[in-house]
Amino acid sequence: MEIPERDGDGYLVDSSAWTPEIARAMAEADGVELDDVKWQQILKAREYYEDHAVVPPIRKFSKYLGADQKEMFKLWMTGPMKPITKYGGLPKPTGCV
Numbered sequence: 001m002e003i004p005e006r007d008g009d010g011y012l013v014d015s016s017a018w019t020p021e022i023a024r025a026m027a028e029a030d031g032v033e034l035d036d037v038k039w040q041q042i043l044k045a046r047e048y049y050e051d052h053a054v055v056p057p058i059r060k061f062s063k064y065l066g067a068d069q070k071e072m073f074k075l076w077m078t079g080p081m082k083p084i085t086k087y088g089g090l091p092k093p094t095g096c097v
Helices: 020-029 036-052 058-065 069-076 081-087
Strands: none
Touching: 020 081, 036 058, 036 069, 036 081, 058 069, 058 081
């Protein structure tokens, strides 16, 4: 699958090009495995963005999910909002993520 153009941080230049297949291809190209838990977090972030038109900070998002923040960091092995938004076709998070 051909991945649409991405910026220097790996985010889609045109977020409307996002599809689940593109998300999986982007993750595979980046060497990231999207298991069911990660995939559900990506879909919930998209849902949150559709409802609120903003990418939430990790504290707010972990509450929204009912998830433990520390567990999210362990799962993603990095700040979770960056890969969640990247593979979710969402804007880059700003501020404390």
